[in-house]
Amino acid sequence: MAAWLLLLLSHTTDAATTNPPWKNNEYWMMQNITQVIGVDEITYYAYEGTFDKDILVKERVFCLIMRMSSFLGGETIAYRRYKKEMKQERLDELSLYLEPQRDQEYNVDNYMKVYDEYYTKIAQMYLVYTDYSRCALFNYDEKDDYELWLYQKPKADDIASACELLLALLSDKPRNVHYTNDCS
Incomplete structure (x- = not known):
């Protein structure tokens, strides 16, 4: 009996480590990326992440925002705006193309390929979770890093979001x- 239990636990642990939760179609209602990107013109505040150097800009930056357009030909044009120094008055900008994709077992798009202005793929971001009103949490697939977007500019007295x-x-x-x- 103990051997069967050990075998079951080892397979359960293996499944949990090889299939992260955001690649589970059971959660598709919280992972429809087309309800986050390409929804009119919108600005998201890239509030926090598990990286020091920004994955897309490839250097340490501050005051990250993502400004998006509506869908055009199956993709969204986005601008990653940021400051290299906190004292900097004007934001720098990185032009991006976001192309929604879906894993085979999903019936909604659950991740996006991110291309730079030359249409070179620079990242693949999975939508881990969103409540579609306050926050969205993404995972950079190749880097095992996370990025949290807020729908509204963060305030000092805000309570932690579900994404945090x-x-x-x-x-x-x-x-x-x-x-x-x-950030202003």
């Missing part, structure tokens, strides 16, 4: 705040 709590559970990496109250 989920990020704390999913990753042991230090969390870095990229959009602070000092």
Whole structure:
């Protein structure tokens, strides 16, 4: 009996490590990326992440925002705006193309391929969770890093969002705040 229990636990643990929760179509209602990107013109605040150097910009930056357009020909044009220094007045900008994709077992698009202005793929971001009103949590597939977007500009007295709590559970990496109250 103990051998069967040990065998069952070993297969359960193996399945949990090879199939992360955000690649489970059981959660598709919280992972429809086309309800986050390409929904009119919208700005998201890239509030925090598990990286020090921004994965898309490839350097340390502050005051990260994602400005998006509506869908055009199956993709969204986005601008990653940021400051290289906190004292900087004007934001720098990285032009991006976001192309929604779906894993084979999904019936909704659950991740996006991210291309730079030359249409070179620079990342693949999975939508781990969103409540479609306050926050969205993404995972960079190749890097095992996370990025948390807020729908509204963060305030000092805000309580933690569900995405922040989920990020704390999913990753042991230090969390870095990229959009602070000092950003204008």
